[in-house]
Amino acid sequence: MRVELYVQDCYYESSQSEALCxxxxxxxxxxxxxxxxxxxxxxxLQPSISPASGYEVGLRLTDNSEILTLxxxxxxxxxxxxxxxxxxxxxxxxxxxxxxxxxxxYLGDIxxxxxxxxxxxxxxxxxxPTELAWLAAHGLLHLLGWDHPDEESLSQMLKQxxxxxxxxxxxxxxxxx
Numbered sequence: 001m002r003v004e005l006y007v008q009d010c011y012y013e014s015s016q017s018e019a020l021c022x023x024x025x026x027x028x029x030x031x032x033x034x035x036x037x038x039x040x041x042x043x044x045l046q047p048s049i050s051p052a053s054g055y056e057v058g059l060r061l062t063d064n065s066e067i068l069t070l071x072x073x074x075x076x077x078x079x080x081x082x083x084x085x086x087x088x089x090x091x092x093x094x095x096x097x098x099x100x101x102x103x104x105x106y107l108g109d110i111x112x113x114x115x116x117x118x119x120x121x122x123x124x125x126x127x128x129p130t131e132l133a134w135l136a137a138h139g140l141l142h143l144l145g146w147d148h149p150d151e152e153s154l155s156q157m158l159k160q161x162x163x164x165x166x167x168x169x170x171x172x173x174x175x176x177x
Contacts (some may be wrong), residue, residue, distance in 0.1 A: 001039075001052075002053065002055075002104065003055050003057070003104075004054065005034055005038050005057050005059060007031045007034050007060075008059070008060040008062075009028075010060060010063075029129050040164075041140055041164050042140075049107075050105055054104035056106045056107065057107050057109070057110065059109070059112070060110070061114050062112070063114065066111075067111060067112075067113040067116070068080040070084055074086075080115070080116055081113065083113070084139070085111075085140075087108040087142060087144075087145070088106045088107055088143075089108070089143075110136060110139030110140065114128075130165070133170050134165060141160060
C-alpha cells in the first residue's frame with residue numbers, strides 16, 4: 001500500500017522566524033514524519049476502508065484566520081476551530097470495480113490551525129507535536145466516515161485516536177479533549 005500525502009505547511013512557512021523566536025523550533029514536524037504517520041495509520045485502518053492499492057490525503061497547517069474563514073464558509077461557525085476535514089468519499093464511496101488499481105484513492109483534505117493546536121497543547125500540558133498528531137488522526141478518522149454526534153461515538157473515536165498515536169510512538173495520557 002502506498003500513501004500520497006500532500007503537506008502544505010503554511011503556518012511555519014509564513015511564521016518561521018516567529019516560531020524560532022518563541023522557542024517552538026522543535027515543534028515543527030517534517031513532511032517525512034507526517035508521511036510515516038499517515039502510512040502507519042492507514043495500514044492500521046485499511047481493513048475498515050475502501051480497498052485500494054494506495055491512498056491520497058491533503059494536509060494543510062495554517063493559522064486561526066484561515067481556519068475561521070473555512071469554518072464560516074463550510075460549517076457556518078463564526079469562530080476558529082482546531083481541525084477541519086473535507087472528506088472526498090462522504091457522498092459516493094466508489095465500488096471496488098470503479099477503483100482504478102493504478103491510482104490512489106483520494107480520501108480528502110485535513111486543515112489544522114497550528115495556533116489553536118498550540119493553545120490546546122498548553123492546556124493539556126503536552127508538546128505541540130503530540131497535539132498536531134492528535135488532530136491529524138482525528139481529521140483522518142473523519143475522512144474515513146467516523147463521527148461523534150453523541151458521547152458513545154465520541155468515546156469510541158477518542159479510543160481509536162489514542163491507539164493510532166501509540167502506533168507511531170506517541171504516548172497519550174489523555175482520553176478526551
